[in-house]
Amino acid sequence: AQSVTQPDIHITVSEGASLELRCNYSYGATPYLFWYVQSPGQGLQLLLKYFSGDTLVQGIKGFEAEFKRSQSSFNLRKPSVHWSDAAEYFCAVGRGGGGNKLTFGTGTQLKVEL
Template identity: 95%
Template sequence: AQSVTQPDIHITVSEGASLELRCNYSYGATPYLFWYVQSPGQGLQLLLKYFSGDTLVQGIKGFEAEFKRSQSSFNLRKPSVHWSDAAEYFCAVGEPGGYNKLIFGAGTRLAVHP
């Protein structure tokens, strides 16, 4: 069965520090991969997506993610975190050629210390 694992439930970093949020998936082929961010009380905003091609993808707000097929991973990174990045981050996989149903990880809540 398809699944997405975000191993870290909570992460705390200092402002200006680098960030890496982990995402591992289980899927029979190469899925579509997404990272979304959710600020408190808000909906989900798309940060970036991977469909095919270059395995390093750039997103909004200075985020990037790298698809590693051999590790079934799609980790999200940012070189320098800002206080406004405090939010919950969700990794999701979608099914190419299907109805694009998404399977989400449980999320990682990021806190940023000044």
């Protein structure tokens, strides 16, 4: 069975500081990996995705993530956090393709201090 672990429930960073959110997955085949962001009262918006090729992927809003197969990880990073990045971040894993089924982690709540 596929699963995702996000070990950090809450993270607080100062504006302008760097950010890394951790994600570990369990999947029996080649994983398709995603990071979504959810602002209060909103649905989930895709930040970035990985399915093959370069293990460092770029996303929207200046985010990037690195796929490390040996560590079963897909950590999300941003060099300099903005106050508007405060939100909840979800990592997800699936098999890709039509009819894909995504399994989500429990999320990391990011707070940004001004």
